[in-house]
């Protein structure tokens with residue numbers, strides 16, 4: 001896609017938040033070019049919070065954004081869908097503090113966008129192109145990004161469970177691949193951890209209709225899994241949702257090893273805090289060969 005987009009008409013969905021469990025009405029509304037994605041708390045005098053890495057507040061179990069004390073919780077699934085489906089500009093109106101979890105996956109949001117349609121503006125899209133590799137790592141987990149002329153993703157996970165174990169996914173993130181292979185994957189949890197999470201005030205809205213629950217040897221959900229590697233696909237969904245906070249379409253290959261929201265946020269911070277890691281290019285420029293920028297000279301000669 002060479003030009004910026006928005007949706008064609010407003011669409012709405014209602015539900016509960018996964019962690020706070022509060023009811024919420026959400027509406028996605030067309031926005032002009034150069035707006036980006038902006039959350040609006042309609043219950044708080046239409047207070048606006050841009051979907052930006054600069055507003056990240058909390059990264060434990062879900063990603064939350066905050067500006068001047070106003071919170072939007074669990075942004076990653078909806079942002080993942082908007083980013084992957086190529087929507088550059090939209091207002092997301094909510095009348096509570098958490099995005100509805102719907103069925104725990106991105107599929108209902110993909111359906112909403114299909115209902116809304118896409119409009120293309122005349123303003124050329126500006127991509128964030130990665131110029132040199134960067135890695136964040138800790139405790140055997142890591143996430144890296146390397147130059148590539150499209151947005152690609154490799155996600156590797158390990159969970160000690162007979163239905164999970166080691167899983168891996170490698171894909172180019174196109175709207176088609178995303179809608180079919182990643183969006184339907186649901187959020188998941190392990191029965192053994194539920195009490196602890198509830199004690200932390202989390203997953204108050206979780207049910208078997210909006211999350212996969214792994215019992216010691218199986219899953220508690222009547223329909224079973226949607227994919228044998230549904231966990232890995234969902235981790236890819238989450239990763240894209242956190243990368244979306246870059247605020248521009250990405251040209252680079254991301255490789256994640258057992259990474260979570262905290263590490264995704266650290267990578268985004270590392271990229272955005274160092275302008276020698278990326279440049280901002282139109283689609284045409286992106287097709288030419290990227291050249292690394294010279295490193296900033298931090299030590300003066302003499």
Ligand SMILES: [Zn+2]
Pocket residue numbers: 076077187234238
């Ligand atoms: Zn998730």
